[in-house]
Amino acid sequence: MGPILLTTDLSEESKRAFAPTVALARALGLQVTLLVVIENLPFEPVAGGLIAAYPDRAQLRADYEAELQRQAAALGKDVCTKVVVADAADVASAICTHAEREQAGYIAMATHGRSGLRRLLLGSVAENVLRRAHVPVIVFPPPMAG
Amino acid sequence: MSIVVATDFSPATAAMGAKAARWASRLGQELVLLHVVHDPLLAPALTGNVHADVEEAQRRLRTLATGLPPGTMSAVEVQAADDVAEAILARVRRPEVRFLFLCSSSKSMLDRLRLGSIAAKVVRAAPVPVVCCPPS
Numbered sequence: 001m002g003p004i005l006l007t008t009d010l011s012e013e014s015k016r017a018f019a020p021t022v023a024l025a026r027a028l029g030l031q032v033t034l035l036v037v038i039e040n041l042p043f044e045p046v047a048g049g050l051i052a053a054y055p056d057r058a059q060l061r062a063d064y065e066a067e068l069q070r071q072a073a074a075l076g077k078d079v080c081t082k083v084v085v086a087d088a089a090d091v092a093s094a095i096c097t098h099a100e101r102e103q104a105g106y107i108a109m110a111t112h113g114r115s116g117l118r119r120l121l122l123g124s125v126a127e128n129v130l131r132r133a134h135v136p137v138i139v140f141p142p143p144m145a146g
Numbered sequence: 147m148s149i150v151v152a153t154d155f156s157p158a159t160a161a162m163g164a165k166a167a168r169w170a171s172r173l174g175q176e177l178v179l180l181h182v183v184h185d186p187l188l189a190p191a192l193t194g195n196v197h198a199d200v201e202e203a204q205r206r207l208r209t210l211a212t213g214l215p216p217g218t219m220s221a222v223e224v225q226a227a228d229d230v231a232e233a234i235l236a237r238v239r240r241p242e243v244r245f246l247f248l249c250s251s252s253k254s255m256l257d258r259l260r261l262g263s264i265a266a267k268v269v270r271a272a273p274v275p276v277v278c279c280p281p282s
Contacts, residue, residue, distance in 0.1 A: 029172070111269075127266070130250050130278050133250075133280060134280055135280065136162075136278060136279045137250070137278045138275055138277050139269055139272075139275065139276045139277075139278060141272055
């Protein structure tokens with residue numbers, strides 16, 4: 001079976017899925033591919049107008065890739081065998097496309113926290129991945145309060 | 147420790163059960179095959195014969211269990227509930243449950259586009275990792 005495609009934006013919330021996914025991969029005899037999809041917005045909306053958000057996309061990609069490599073090394077290169085940084089306007093669609101390209105067995109991701117209104121939100125990326133994915137999606141919940 | 151497989155008997159059920167059985171085997175956990183029969187408390191006239199539905203679901207789950215790989219520790223459970231999603235959530239809130247498998251939608255394309263209201267509610271509120279399987 002293909003690897004587990006572990007998606008992250010490198011936020012602390014998304015990193016919650018790292019350790020359990022790697023533990024699961026070891027138990028199931030699978031490898032893990034770490035994936036970051038950088039949302040390809042040419043302009044960032046701010047109050048009062050639009051400004052260029054990412055003047056140096058190449059540097060941004062390089063920074064993400066270096067951080068992913070660090071994360072993969074910390075998790076174990078025997079399991080985390082590949083890192084991928086992609087640019088896309090539609091993050092969820094890019095995740096699903098990579099899952100097909102990699103012939104992934106699973107997609108893994110963490111959901112947002114569950115305090116207040118956020119409890120009602122799954123996160124638009126997660127929800128769109130769940131709708132579109134052709135492989136099973138492992139959704140890791142936030143830690144329970146208390 | 148256990149893995150709960152919540153099924154609506156959609157076409158993906160057998161494949162989902164086989165995948166969950168592999169996990170159960172590798173992780174040393176019991177597989178619980180669960181179906182919740184919708185039993186609308188506020189509209190009993192729509193209910194039909196819930197007893198018959200429960201018995202039919204038990205029969206189908208036992209058939210599914212016999213098709214699992216040899217050595218899979220499995221149990222079947224059928225519940226009748228007004229709120230199907232809440233019944234699934236109540237089951238997976240038990241401390242011994244480690245994972246929940248369920249289909250990301252039921253049969254229709256419309257449901258697929260909507261993710262499926264039951265799946266969406268369960269994924270949002272489940273206290274354990276959910277393995278959401280596509281319908282095909």
